[in-house]
Amino acid sequence: MLATEKQYVQWFENETLCQARWLSESKQVPPARIVLVDDKTTADEAYRLACAGTSMLWQGDFQNARQLLQALTRRIESSEQRKISKAAKKNKSAKSKDEVLMIPNLFHQQRQAQAQRSRILSRLLLALDAGYVSQLRRASDVSAACKAAFGQLDEPCLLSFRDLQGALGAAGWRAKGVQIDSLDLAIFPHYGVFAPTRHEYVQLLLDAPLPTVHDIAFDIGTGTGLLAIILAQRGVKQVIATDLNPRALACASENFARLGLSAVQLQQADLYPTDVPLANLIVCNPPWLPAKPTSPLEYAVYDVNSAMLRGFLHGAKQHLAAQGEVWLILSDLAEHLQLRSRDELLGWFADAGLEVKYRLDTQPKHGRSQDETDPLFAARSSEITSLWCLVSET
Ligand SMILES: C[S@@+](CC[C@H](N)C(=O)[O-])C[C@H]1O[C@@H](n2cnc3c(N)ncnc32)[C@H](O)[C@@H]1O
Numbered sequence: 001m002l003a004t005e006k007q008y009v010q011w012f013e014n015e016t017l018c019q020a021r022w023l024s025e026s027k028q029v030p031p032a033r034i035v036l037v038d039d040k041t042t043a044d045e046a047y048r049l050a051c052a053g054t055s056m057l058w059q060g061d062f063q064n065a066r067q068l069l070q071a072l073t074r075r076i077e078s079s080e081q082r083k084i085s086k087a088a089k090k091n092k093s094a095k096s097k098d099e100v101l102m103i104p105n106l107f108h109q110q111r112q113a114q115a116q117r118s119r120i121l122s123r124l125l126l127a128l129d130a131g132y133v134s135q136l137r138r139a140s141d142v143s144a145a146c147k148a149a150f151g152q153l154d155e156p157c158l159l160s161f162r163d164l165q166g167a168l169g170a171a172g173w174r175a176k177g178v179q180i181d182s183l184d185l186a187i188f189p190h191y192g193v194f195a196p197t198r199h200e201y202v203q204l205l206l207d208a209p210l211p212t213v214h215d216i217a218f219d220i221g222t223g224t225g226l227l228a229i230i231l232a233q234r235g236v237k238q239v240i241a242t243d244l245n246p247r248a249l250a251c252a253s254e255n256f257a258r259l260g261l262s263a264v265q266l267q268q269a270d271l272y273p274t275d276v277p278l279a280n281l282i283v284c285n286p287p288w289l290p291a292k293p294t295s296p297l298e299y300a301v302y303d304v305n306s307a308m309l310r311g312f313l314h315g316a317k318q319h320l321a322a323q324g325e326v327w328l329i330l331s332d333l334a335e336h337l338q339l340r341s342r343d344e345l346l347g348w349f350a351d352a353g354l355e356v357k358y359r360l361d362t363q364p365k366h367g368r369s370q371d372e373t374d375p376l377f378a379a380r381s382s383e384i385t386s387l388w389c390l391v392s393e394t
Pocket residue numbers: 194195196220221222223224225226227242243244245248269270271272284285286287288299300301308
């Protein structure tokens with residue numbers, strides 16, 4: 001199934017009008033104006049065009065397009081770096097606290113920069129024939145990766161090199177898998193599905209004592225199926241996993257089949273499964289930052305106004321069997337970024353009729369938490385991910 005709406009784009013080549021299906025993962029509208037570029041186009045010229053909002057259809061050597069994309073990335077990075085240094089300097093010389101750019105603003109500024117970077121890089125396009133075949137010189141065979149990412153397509157299409165690179169990268173992960181050392185197994189993520197590359201929280205799920213009765217568990221927002229797999233391997237008799245994202249369901253189903261797990265069922269659902277018994281255990285690792293997602297994959301990370309988190313908490317009690325437990329896996333990065341307070345979170349537990357039985361903590365060790373040049377280093381390096389064990393209020 002194609003993740004994009006059916007949209008078409010037109011452009012001229014040697015005064016001939018061409019048309020192709022428009023594919024855009026970040027749901028960008030088809031470009032109104034396209035200019036043709038090739039190996040003779042300099043990186044500076046391409047950067048200027050892209051910054052001015054012009055889409056460029058690549059006609060040159062396939063491999064050279066990668067180099068152009070790298071050159072564009074370097075130009076964007078140095079422009080971002082200049083802005084960051086300017087903000088840091090401004091903060092240093094600020095005469096009063098009011099003049100200092102505060103953490104939530106820095107976070108929003110960083111996201112705006114990421115969105116701008118994505119818009120600029122997405123302006124370098126390529127055309128593919130039906131079945132995702134490129135006619136460019138020295139073209140790689142991209143058809144299998146595109147089919148896996150975007151679905152079967154029997155007509156020509158136009159997409160950004162950036163989306164193509166995403167599809168190629170995902171094909172690599174899908175083939176190689178993400179090794180989860182503490183489980184001694186690999187998980188195979190699909191394109192557009194949250195890949196558990198930072199998986200410190202797995203240990204929390206292994207350390208938490210299972211409720212005495214653990215016949216039925218739900219994994220809400222299963223992604224690759226990782227948490228459902230842990231529960232099944234720990235001996236939960238029946239696990240029901242849900243996700244809104246159809247790619248996640250296909251991915252989880254493949255991971256369950258690889259491991260021969262027949263005790264796991266999948267349902268496409270907004271939060272809770274329907275027509276199932278009450279659960280002894282409900283686990284959820286929701287998107288952890290309250291902000292607007294800008295692409296389908298970002299729905300795993302960003303959650304407007306913490307709507308999924310609050311919806312999950314609000315519905316938990318009515319799906320829980322007597323003596324049942326909720327295991328909420330949640331990073332406190334949003335608290336360090338001042339996007340959500342601890343009191344707010346505790347208030348949502350109380351509003352949902354839940355109380356904290358215990359909490360297990362872990363500290364992420366991923367690269368970004370160690371990068372001292374990141375303006376959000378103070379927040380990122382303080383991040384703690386917790387497993388909150390919640391039970392119905394007595
Ligand atoms: C942070 S990822 C966690 C994935 C997986 N459980 C793990 O721990 O690796 C959050 C997942 O929640 C899913 N999701 C977001 N909103 C949802 C909703 N309203 N109902 C069901 N799933 C949702 C996303 O598609 C994503 O797969």
